[in-house]
Amino acid sequence: MDNQYIEKMLSKMDKDLSKHGMSRRDAMKMAGLSGAGLFMGTTTGISAEEEKIVKSNAKGKIVIVGGGLAGMSTAARLKLKMTDPDITVIEPGELSVSYQPGQTLVAGGIWDEDDIAYKRDDFVPDGVKLIKERAVFFNPQENQLTTDKGQVVTYDYLIVAMGLQLDFERIKGLEEAGRALSAGDNKKLLNALGDDGICSIYTAKGATKTWEQMQKYIAQAKSGKKTKFVFTHPSTPIKCGGAPKKIVYLTNARLKEAGARDNAELTFYPNGGAMFGVPEYHDAIVGQFKRENIKYHYRHNLIEVDKENKIAVFDAKWQEKGPWDPVMKDFEVIPKHEKVRVPYDFLHVAPAQIAPREIAESDLGSAKGWVPVNKETLQHIRYENVFSLGDVAQVPMGKTGGSVRKQYKVLVDNLIALMDGKKLEAKYAGYTVCPLITDIGTVMLAEFDWTVKPTPSFPLDPTVERWMWWLMKIYALKPMTVYGMLVTGRA
């Protein structure tokens, strides 16, 4: 932990604040108040009224598959909203509730892995049964599933919260990495990535490794050698769409701090054709890239890594104007693509991400593997007693902890309504949030929903990078998530 840096940042902050006639205490109070507002799950962030809880007497066996943030906080909230619920959580991973949003901070050398490791067994709500096995076969017609140890579990209501898998094995040259989950020792993955500049913050162990590799290549740049830092963004939906950019910014910040930025070339290769789905945030990010002299090339998808020669191979796509089409009365548009070979010293891989195969191939999954739910009520489109949330749910833009914080309340309200024989009235509106770290000490709080417009919780320009959001990211969001959602089910 870089206490010195934080101290420096804080003293710089004090200086900035005193110019505005404000003490750090006042500022922290403000940030703390915002944090408290978020604790209560209010959208304005200012009113911190205690939520009124009406408990339901509904009966029925509820099984939650997956005990990560989504599954476990749903269990906590069901406990809060029901008098005597019958809840079973199926989760084999010991560190399933670890705080994944902190992985960027671990990779940036700001936190340690210990700061984000949380044990499943410490967060099972009282009275909730835990099965430490993996659900592998699903039979929704019969309302039952089978675990990897052969245990058959029946249910009245099922909540699928199994998350997603990191599909490193589709990249040629990294096949032996296999598919990974973000928690766990991930030895196979780390061995496959090796010790020669390839890294990924998408696992907890990988985040630590990223910090090691980053320091190594910053030192190389500092020694005077021109050093190429290459960053990717895959072609599939991913959890935390901001993370591939956050690691760019953190690397940039650490290079500047080391006085090595001039020898480094930073290039971002996203598969898509924009930085962000929301135009306002896209423009802001492009501005930040220009200001920091970070290069970017759209429509590049990483397909191969030549570890020996340190070359990343991308499939680059573009369109060309073709011949005149007399029927359509316009020119044809011809899609083209070619392999582009990019030498790297340091390569950050944001892997393709897929639904677990056991879901994809069961009757619960869609053609793409995700669990198809009504995106507003989170109820399965075919099985009315099945709900899904979190990364595995087929919900647009929904793969963040910030989305889960809205989804789990909607899901719990609707499940209880269904159990009580009432109409499903709670609706998720697609809210998600990306606290985009743009430097050590600043964050752009990109909040938005399916309207694809910024939906700021605070009366401040959301496209501006602020130290206050940095403080929130560093101090407030983790306790809000861990204690607000997992422990109390209230945040």
Add this chain to the structure above:
Amino acid sequence: MKKVVLSMLVASIGLIASEGTVPYKAGLLLPIQADKIYAQECATCHGTDGKQTSFSGFPSSIVYSKIAGMDAETLAKTIKEYRGGVASKDYQPLNKYGYGAAMKAPTRDLSWDEIDAVAKYISGLK
């Protein structure tokens, strides 16, 4: 008659056994069980002993070498090539002797270490 009863008895014992056993499937990130992968993905064409050399289930009957006892490393390399990449257009699987499509289906969901394990298993078939 005796034979029929006996075979029914054997079948029902089989059912009971399968209910009590641990379910397994490749590609689910479970601890690898090479014998089960072989039984599920390979045995239909290659036989439980790896010595079957023809199959008539395809539109035309096909023939091939026996695989039992082959070198594990060669087997693993070939199966990986048959499997190819998962998604990329530029990463075509092997189509040796025209068996690309037939070999792609059973291998596509296997991870690299599952392939290594099953290759070792085939190599060990006597």
